[in-house]
Amino acid sequence: MSKPIVAIVGRPNVGKSTLFNALAGENISIVKDTPGVTRDRIYADVEWLNHTFTLIDTGGIEPDSNDIILSQMREQAQIAIDTADVILFMVDVKQGLVDSDSKVADMLRRSHKPVVLTVNKVDHHEKFLADVYEFYNLGIGDPFPISSVNKQGLGDLLDQVISLFPESVTEEEEDDRPKIAVVGKPNVGKSSIINKLLGENRVIVSNIAGTTRDAIDTEVQWDGKEYVFIDTAGLRRKNKIKEELERYSIIRTVTAVERADVVVVVIDATEGVTEQDAKIAGIAHDRGKGILVVVNKWDAIEKDDKTIYKYTNKVKEVLSFMPYAEIMFVSAETGQRLPKLFEKIDMIIENQTMRIATGVLNEIMSEAIALQQPPSDKGKRLKLYYITQVAVKPPTFVIFVNDKKLMHFSYTRYLENKIRDTFGFKGTSLKFIIRERKDNE
CATH class of the missing domain: 3.40.50.300 (P-loop containing nucleotide triphosphate hydrolases)
Structure with missing residues (x-):
């Protein structure tokens, strides 16, 4: 919601x-x-x-x-x-x-x-x-x-x-089509991608009831399924100083990301991945959305056999706070690899809404604890009692421990990696809530 x-x-x-x-x-x-x-x-x-x-x-x-x-x-x-x-x-x-x-x-x-x-x-x-x-x-x-x-x-x-x-939030709730926000700096090709997916040079403006935002909602059908794309283009503010434009684009991004299930972060291949790209991606990461990084204008890059590998590493480095993000290379100009976009989006939504049985989670956790002892501090060792999944979009887990202060961020990350090793969860962040439970409870 x-x-x-x-x-x-x-x-x-x-x-x-x-x-x-x-x-x-x-x-x-x-x-x-x-x-x-x-x-x-x-x-x-x-x-x-x-x-x-x-x-x-x-x-x-x-x-x-x-x-x-x-x-x-x-x-x-x-x-x-x-x-x-x-x-x-x-x-x-x-x-x-x-x-x-x-x-x-x-x-x-x-x-x-x-x-x-x-x-x-x-x-x-x-x-x-x-x-x-x-x-x-x-x-x-x-x-x-x-x-x-x-x-x-x-x-x-x-x-x-x-x-x-607004009451209209409920109207949006009933619309269960996947919502995809296309975000990125001005001029990276956000609208061109949507136009190409529509197969014609037009952005269908179908103002779906209950959307008070001015981001344009476009219905795209692919393979018998309907998707709603939220476009944050329209950032053509003339003679604006850079800081203001940046602030405005961040506000626009927040409002679009808020409504989306999956956020497509478009990066310009000819410019390379920048600090501003990281800011925009960070908004989607903070909000626990599914994330697909799309490197556009790939046709304009001179390539050898190592180009994609080098480029992927560079993107991962700048967006190091979201190692789970999916990355793909496309060209809105030629349409190269664009159809794959929907496969990725479907996969990410599946991962965003995946639920894992409590028994399985606790097996993974016990195994992880056996492989790597939980940290201790001043002779007191962290005990992990139980893990369970409480929500989806993003998948959210509660871990019951004896002392929250001992649950170090790096150990949570270690458990996250173990869960990902088994289930992948590509393209979505995972959220962990740590709760204390005393031994005698």
Whole structure:
């Protein structure tokens, strides 16, 4: 099920990042020391009353002059309107109502997207009450007074946010066709691949009910099966500075990946695999999606008998945090190897939804323990009691141990490799949850 997307929009210094950090807490979805995974926190998963949503910070504005602030706020509002289910529009009670707030409010109102008007820096309710009421003039609903710094009023704000989530999630649930997000840097050939698969130069825009995103959904039929491709192309923003474009493409990628079962990460063979490719792939990895790395424009590469081998190694090196990813070399131009795409996608979906019997898992675990003793610390040895699979997409396992602190990351990785040796699980990450169980339970 795809998580709803909530975006924060507002002028400089109204406290957007403070709110982002307060809501995201330490629970940031970005893996700290993973090479190649973005460290600038643009998005994070937030949980509130059994709802999980993805919070997006639409970006910092460099205050230059009022005109620039307004144009950049409009740009942010547009990103939010394009991608979010709910928009948090943030204003500052101490600065009061400013002209650019009204102009952006007009834009948000016309978009008919749900907006929650968030009045920040209200650290004393009584003192600021009259000032909060002033924001009713924006005409976008009730102002919610909060203080991001003191974390006051966040509960009411979040209650309001989750009450606005779309019902349409259930419609998407019933659509059980495989959903494939095609992601990658601009100009790597994402649309060309989809067009080639359609066999004609057109992207069929069939807006499936319940998709509020502006990623284009395309139905592709192959071998009697239907697939829905989510295309994040359309990133043709002219004269944008590189950082902004990058931020925008990451936000677009997060929203597309969220809805997908399998993510096809397209890399340009002529450019080689880059840091930006790793950032984009990292989003899909963080989200536990099936991953297929497609190296496009392979026809444009001079080859000898070692080219594919060298190239594969290079890709594996830059994307070392996801050794399970499947890699294939194609050309959208000539159609070379594109039909194989569906075989790979089917295989990855099968692996994403594979369930393994508890008995078999515990046999693998016992064997692994016999081959390599679990680590110990200050004379206390890790004991593993039991392993069971609790979920699919991605396959998720719970391991019961005597002491979580002793369960070192490298030992979890060792067990993962043993499970993969038996079942492959190509193209999907595996998730492990470690739980403690005392000996006497």
